[in-house]
Amino acid sequence: MEAVTGLLDRRTMKLLGWLFGRQPTEEQHSPVPKLSIQQGVVAPLSLADFIEIPSRNFQGECVRSPNGCYTVAWRDGDDSGAPGARRRSEHGRYYLLKGGRVIAEGLMARPNDGKVADNGTFIFNDWGFGDGLKGTFRAFDSLGQNLIVRRFRANLLNNGISFDGRFAVCQTCNAPGSSDGSVLSVFDLTRGAEVGKWMPQTGWANFYDFSQDGVILLGYRGLGAFRYTWTGEFLDREAWHEAILSKGAYGSVLGMAERLIKNANGRPPTELVERLVKAIDRIAPAIVDEDLKTRAWALKLRGVCMDAQGNLREALDCYRRALALDPKAGVKRRADQVRKILGATGL
Secondary structure: OHHHHHHHHHHHHHHHHHHOOOOOOOOEEOOOOOOOEEOOEEOOOOOOEEEEEHHHOEEEEEEEOOOOOEEEEEEOEOOOOOEHHHOOOOOEEEEEEEOOEEEEEEEEOOEEEEEEOOOOOEEEEEOOOOOOOOEEEEEEOOOOOEEEEEEEOOOEEEEEEOOOOOEEEEEEOOOOOOOOOOOEEEEEOOOOEEEEEEOOOOOOOOEEEEEEOOEEEEEEOOOEEEEEEOOOOEOOHHHHHHHHHHHOOHHHHHHHHHHHHHHOOOOOOHHHHHHHHHHHHHHHHHOOOOOHHHHHHHHHHHHHHHHHOOOHHHHHHHHHHHHHHOOOOOOHHHHHHHHHHHHHHOO
């Protein structure tokens, strides 16, 4: 957290200097923390820093390659200073530097989310002009030549590139009615080809890593990184379930618990019940008192688990409390059935 805060402070100071006329004396940039995955621990996300290139009369955002040799810089704004969202024309600019020397440059409608690999290959999400859902993923080699130009009928969320510049991905946002909505596209940059397009079962990732040919890791803050094949086969389903149940926020935990119970036809086995009850008990204190529906949801799911194990009195207690908080919790019929069973058996 301290590293991220410090980076934001540097960005703020540079922005203030830019706004209030501090005159740069040389081309300069500051290093940013690089993403790394070691022994299952995910480092903080890299954030864009600010850069000044006096020889081009340019100020904008930048990131460095993992090995520190290359810097890609961009500005989603025109030369007059008009910011991206308010422009309908007049392209933004981007630069690739090796050391402190510009080696490639160009114009782009609305460059965002720049990334650069150790070999100088770099990528952008181009948000484009005008209304409607759209965006273009662009990849370039170290000479600034196009490798990929992929247009989507959806807005672009984020992207990623492998350290060696061989592979890249682009994630889109929701786009109702479009086959491009919420998909992850995988690119082999050495071939200049899209090799996969699918909707991740784990949802939108925060970052990406490429462990080997044919495998990509989708990373989630606080949860870890999980493997998929290029074609979208999910290789770490059980690890994902465990990460959500043991470390996820309450909304994610309850959603996961409900899906797992449904997949077990409403009668989860003993081992799963123990995991679900432990997870529900972990997140229950985090649900605010005023959120009656979510508290009822948690009690309902806990009741279903108790019910599946034959612990009918505790199940009924959970059902009663859930219905008291939310009469539409969806367990009234089962609560009545359990009440009759208990009455008939004298339990």
